[in-house]
Amino acid sequence: MTRKYEEIPPLPNEADRVYAVPQSGPVRMEYRGLPLDLVEDLLLKSPAWLQAQRVTHAQRKQFFGRPLTPLHAGHVGSCAVSGLLNGVFGTGAERHVAHWEAIKVVDKTEEEGDYGETVIREKERFSQRLTLLF
Secondary structure, three states: OOOOHHHOOOOOOOOOOOOOOOOOOOOOOOOOOOOHHHHHHHHOOOHHHHHHHHHHOOOOOOOOOOOOOOOOHHHHHHHHHOOOOOEEEOOHHHOEEEEEEEEEEEEEEEEEOOOOOEEEEEEEEEEEEEEEEO
8 A cells, every 4th residue: 555645545335354253142141251240359468469559558647627629620630630539439339449540641643744754743741540440
């Protein structure tokens, strides 16, 4: 093919090949992993979790009172990514562990230059990542 947009031929209205896909039977979902509800309940009392928590989670600051203005989605997002909403939430079946963090991502693109050389451009950006166990 080509890297130049102008040289890419348009797609035809009709497909040149047609493949028949046979119908499959009903899907049966089966979970073979760990019993996460039990793991989450035992996690808070686990000596390994208590030791790892000292390394992976800094001491959380306690915030009291109400904000001066109502929090909007952007405010909640900032609090989450800064780590203020990390931890174990809920009880029973609604218990889950959340860990928010900001990560740096590098997007790479390759283009062909005017003289046939390959130009590699890197663009750095920050993104948010949520690790959630529920």
